[in-house]
Amino acid sequence: MLTARGWWVLILAGVVTLLGVVVVAGWTASVAAFGLGLLGWFSFEWALFAFRRRATVNKLELTRTLIQGRRVVPVAWANRPCRVRVSIRNASRVWLPFVVFDDRLPPRMAVQSGSPRAAVSLAPGASCEIEYELDPKRPGLLRFEGVSVRLSDLCGWFYHRRFLREPAEFLVLPPLQSVEGKRRGAKRANTLPPPGIHRIRRAGSGDELLDLRDYVAGDPPKMIAWKASARRDRLITKEFENDVPVRCAVFLDASQGVRVPVAGYKPVEQLAGIGAALSQAAVKNRDLVGLTVFDDTATQMTPAKRTSTHVIRLLRSYAEAAALLPDRPQTDLDVLTATALPLANDIYPDLMTRDVNSRPWRLYWRPLLDTKWGWLFFLLWLGPICCFLPPVLNLVMQFVLSFGIVGIGVLFLSFWVITISVQIFWLIWWGHGLRGFLPGNRRKVRRRKQLGLVYATLDGSGPLAVERAIHDDGFFRDRTNRFLTEHRVPLPVHLLDPHGTFRFPGDAKAGVLSDAILRSVGRARDNELFVILADLMHLGSTRSKVIRAVRLATARHHRVLVVVPWPEGVPDPPAAGAPLPRIARDDEPAAIVSLVERAVLAAYHKAFADLRAELSRAGATLIKVNPDDAVRLVLEKLDRLRGVRARR
Amino acid sequence: MTKNHEPTIFELVRDPAIRTAAFVTAACGLVAFGALFLFRGPVAAGIPTAFAVYALLLRAVWPVGVYIISVAFLLFMPDGTPITLGSQTTFMVRNGGFALSDMMLVAAVLTYVIAQYRFLGLTRQALPFDADSSFGRKDGAVRRPATLQADREVKWLVGSAVAAMAFGQLVWYVLAHVQFDFLLTLPLRWVPDYGRDFEGISIGPALNRFVLLALAGMVAAGTGRLVFWYWGLLRLSREEAVATVTDAGWHEARRELATQEKRRGAAKAEADRRGLLTEQLEGAP
Numbered sequence: 001m002l003t004a005r006g007w008w009v010l011i012l013a014g015v016v017t018l019l020g021v022v023v024v025a026g027w028t029a030s031v032a033a034f035g036l037g038l039l040g041w042f043s044f045e046w047a048l049f050a051f052r053r054r055a056t057v058n059k060l061e062l063t064r065t066l067i068q069g070r071r072v073v074p075v076a077w078a079n080r081p082c083r084v085r086v087s088i089r090n091a092s093r094v095w096l097p098f099v100v101f102d103d104r105l106p107p108r109m110a111v112q113s114g115s116p117r118a119a120v121s122l123a124p125g126a127s128c129e130i131e132y133e134l135d136p137k138r139p140g141l142l143r144f145e146g147v148s149v150r151l152s153d154l155c156g157w158f159y160h161r162r163f164l165r166e167p168a169e170f171l172v173l174p175p176l177q178s179v180e181g182k183r184r185g186a187k188r189a190n191t192l193p194p195p196g197i198h199r200i201r202r203a204g205s206g207d208e209l210l211d212l213r214d215y216v217a218g219d220p221p222k223m224i225a226w227k228a229s230a231r232r233d234r235l236i237t238k239e240f241e242n243d244v245p246v247r248c249a250v251f252l253d254a255s256q257g258v259r260v261p262v263a264g265y266k267p268v269e270q271l272a273g274i275g276a277a278l279s280q281a282a283v284k285n286r287d288l289v290g291l292t293v294f295d296d297t298a299t300q301m302t303p304a305k306r307t308s309t310h311v312i313r314l315l316r317s318y319a320e321a322a323a324l325l326p327d328r329p330q331t332d333l334d335v336l337t338a339t340a341l342p343l344a345n346d347i348y349p350d351l352m353t354r355d356v357n358s359r360p361w362r363l364y365w366r367p368l369l370d371t372k373w374g375w376l377f378f379l380l381w382l383g384p385i386c387c388f389l390p391p392v393l394n395l396v397m398q399f400v401l402s403f404g405i406v407g408i409g410v411l412f413l414s415f416w417v418i419t420i421s422v423q424i425f426w427l428i429w430w431g432h433g434l435r436g437f438l439p440g441n442r443r444k445v446r447r448r449k450q451l452g453l454v455y456a457t458l459d460g461s462g463p464l465a466v467e468r469a470i471h472d473d474g475f476f477r478d479r480t481n482r483f484l485t486e487h488r489v490p491l492p493v494h495l496l497d498p499h500g501t502f503r504f505p506g507d508a509k510a511g512v513l514s515d516a517i518l519r520s521v522g523r524a525r526d527n528e529l530f531v532i533l534a535d536l537m538h539l540g541s542t543r544s545k546v547i548r549a550v551r552l553a554t555a556r557h558h559r560v561l562v563v564v565p566w567p568e569g570v571p572d573p574p575a576a577g578a579p580l581p582r583i584a585r586d587d588e589p590a591a592i593v594s595l596v597e598r599a600v601l602a603a604y605h606k607a608f609a610d611l612r613a614e615l616s617r618a619g620a621t622l623i624k625v626n627p628d629d630a631v632r633l634v635l636e637k638l639d640r641l642r643g644v645r646a647r648r
Numbered sequence: 649m650t651k652n653h654e655p656t657i658f659e660l661v662r663d664p665a666i667r668t669a670a671f672v673t674a675a676c677g678l679v680a681f682g683a684l685f686l687f688r689g690p691v692a693a694g695i696p697t698a699f700a701v702y703a704l705l706l707r708a709v710w711p712v713g714v715y716i717i718s719v720a721f722l723l724f725m726p727d728g729t730p731i732t733l734g735s736q737t738t739f740m741v742r743n744g745g746f747a748l749s750d751m752m753l754v755a756a757v758l759t760y761v762i763a764q765y766r767f768l769g770l771t772r773q774a775l776p777f778d779a780d781s782s783f784g785r786k787d788g789a790v791r792r793p794a795t796l797q798a799d800r801e802v803k804w805l806v807g808s809a810v811a812a813m814a815f816g817q818l819v820w821y822v823l824a825h826v827q828f829d830f831l832l833t834l835p836l837r838w839v840p841d842y843g844r845d846f847e848g849i850s851i852g853p854a855l856n857r858f859v860l861l862a863l864a865g866m867v868a869a870g871t872g873r874l875v876f877w878y879w880g881l882l883r884l885s886r887e888e889a890v891a892t893v894t895d896a897g898w899h900e901a902r903r904e905l906a907t908q909e910k911r912r913g914a915a916k917a918e919a920d921r922r923g924l925l926t927e928q929l930e931g932a933p
Contacts, residue, residue, distance in 0.1 A: 005765070012717065017861070019724075030723040030750045034757065034816065035720065040819070041815075044808075047872060050872075050876050119796070120796065156775070350888050351887060360899070362902075457891040
């Protein structure tokens with residue numbers, strides 16, 4: 001609670017008081033009076049601060065609202081600034097002369113205007129407001145943990161920090177694509193059908209002539225093509241094209257591979273943004289849109305509809321998918337601990353203090369007999385001495401009595417041997433025990449104990465969980481991963497394993513995706529548009545499953561578009577025969593950079609070319625999307641594809 | 649309060665509220681200078697004031713500590729040398745308290761010291777840095793906004809200084825007039841008048857004052873600690889209460905739990921080695 005400044009004042013006041021009372025009192029009482037006065041003032045300030053701290057800290061009430069478009073909203077829209085308003089009320093009866101509030105921002109968020117900090121003097125019943133502006137660029141989730149409270153006295157001698165934990169989560173929905181949506185509704189050419197109606201080359205009740213065929217008994221007379229019948233001298237029936245609304249089935253990849261942030265954003269955010277724009281544009285065209293979100297293990301399907309409520313539901317699904325974090329556990333315990341400990345200190349300072357979360361010295365002691373070899377040592381070294389001590393002493397005593405001076409020498413020798421043995425045992429005992437006090441081990445045990453108690457408190461799992469966090473690496477790793485995921489703290493994720501292989505190839509998701517496509521094909525009616533928003537570049541042999549499913553879909557006259565996210569900084573695939581482009585970087589040796597990047601780029605471009613070729617053979621189209629591609633461009637590409645197919 | 653920007657002295661001076669605080673601090677320093685000059689002479693007034701000016705103009709913290717030390721030293725030896733120092737007397741010990749000059753001096757110096765620390769909170773740093781948090785970027789120092797100053801602060805400052813001075817004089821009077829007498833049931837007695845012999849078993853006067861002071865300090869600190877500890881228990885939040893109970897339980901059973909966990913870990917390693925199912929050994933307790 002004392003600051004460095006406070007400690008200095010206390011030490012100075014103590015020294016002056018001691019000198020005045022003990023040493024110089026016989027000459028003058030002024031020094032003692034001065035020291036005692038300073039000490040009295042310091043003690044009074046200390047007591048006053050302790051009183052204020054205890055009286056007020058648990059009596060601060062926090063209210064948070066999110067404002068967008070001048071309205072309080074439960075969810076936010078991406079690409080539109082929103083204001084966060086935090087109100088803190090002092091519900092106690094004590095005046096706080098100086099308190100600093102800091103609202104903890106969601107990860108990867110920066111303040112656009114305003115300040116998340118307020119330094120105020122708070123009277124009883126008074127409120128303080130913090131207001132600032134955020135601009136969420138991508139869909140996802142905004143998680144606010146609460147507000148940090150820092151109390152101090154006017155002189156800066158005393159200090160206390162707490163955290164008002166009021167977790168609040170706000171979904172950030174993909175932006176409403178009103179401009180793109182309206183533009184989609186306009187006909188691009190007269191050959192296109194009116195919005196919402198798409199021609200299908202199957203017999204139906206549309207307006208466009210599809211074919212002529214021989215009359216079959218039962219055909220309605222109005223369908224008879226009289227001129228053609230007259231020319232061929234037999235009855236010919238007209239067949240018209242089928243006019244149906246296109247059902248658009250979107251498949252969104254939310255697997256582990258696309259949840260990993262690359263260059264500051266997650267590919268799933270980009271895919272979700274594109275999917276949201278696509279869905280809105282399709283609904284504006286009066287198409288039905290369904291969504292299937294899949295990951296490495298399961299799918300979540302939303303049936304196709306075209307109501308506005310359905311659009312909002314889809315947007316929520318996109319936002320929830322974009323908010324997912326990679327749950328592939330981080331295995332490096334040092335990284336986990338180094339990330340979790342500051343977080344716990346920030347958010348749970350009340351559970352990290354020594355009063356609550358003790359760290360006794362004996363915590364670091366390593367008992368020898370907790371190890372197998374310790375028992376072995378004990379039994380082999382000290383056991384025989386203890387067992388054979390009485391008979392040996394008996395023999396020695398008999399020897400002493402028989403041989404006089406020589407016997408006494410043997411007696412001393414025996415005691416010396418026994419004493420040395422015991423001392424060696426104690427030396428090893430102490431040496432083993434004190435190893436726990438070495439800085440590395442001490443730091444590790446202390447951090448695990450602190451975090452273990454926080455976990456046990458949050459889970460209500462009792463003291464055993466504390467001890468398990470100290471000793472069980474697996475338990476500590478899993479719980480710390482969960483702790484960080486709950487608080488949405490991004491962890492550094494290793495993309496490659498120790499063998500240099502990509503850790504998120506997504507082979508599992510290939511099976512899930514192909515199953516989802518096959519299910520959709522089974523449920524499909526007329527021609528449908530399947531849009532697969534997925535990273536299929538790293539699929540290995542399992543890619544064939546997806547290709548087979550796509551081939552089946554196209555065989556059933558559905559159209560399939562595959563959109564893959566293109567990593568930032570990777571140049572576009574070159575034209576055939578052109579040299580590979582280079583990534584411009586000048587901070588590493590040119591030869592190595594050139595060699596490595598050429599190999600990586602070549603592999604990536606080859607994977608893309610292979611995928612495009614395979615999909616083309618299956619009748620599907622592949623589109624790559626760069627991070628800075630506007631959604632409008634993607635829609636242009638999609639629309640062009642749809643238009644071409646429709647005119648065919 | 650500013651962030652990531654250390655204001656210069658000129659920027660601070662342009663702020664009217666800070667200017668007022670600076671004038672108040674300077675006035676307090678001037679009063680202390682006058683009192684020291686009046687009762688202890690020019691040397692005793694000049695040296696501490698030089699540090700006070702340094703602390704005020706350059707917003708430095710350390711000169712305030714030196715000011716306190718130098719004032720204490722020069723109260724004892726006003727010209728800085730032991731030449732004028734006479735011999736120590738018991739009379740001074742017993743009758744040195746509540747001298748008007750001392751009361752004025754101490755009140756003035758205390759007022760300045762507190763005012764200077766408050767001024768440093770406005771212009772240099774009011775909150776310490778959080779050393780244990782690596783998430784928060786190391787912003788600039790957090791200062792108390794000068795606009796938060798209330799008018800009553802100056803009145804309270806002077807009043808509190810007078811109260812602290814009176815407290816010091818009172819404690820000194822008690823220390824100088826109470827003596828241990830180990831023959832009594834309550835081993836304390838009032839010191840007899842000057843010139844009368846003390847009958848009883850006691851300790852030397854200096855040690856007597858020291859032990860009294862230490863005992864009083866311990867009693868005051870212990871009582872305060874006890875009161876605030878109990879009050880803190882009453883004010884625990886739910887999570888703090890759970891953590892406290894869990895920690896106490898961990899203290900009670902730590903050795904047994906550690907042994908249990910180590911054996912469980914060994915069994916788990918053995919099961920892993922043999923490729924056996926270890927679900928029962930996994931997960932939370």
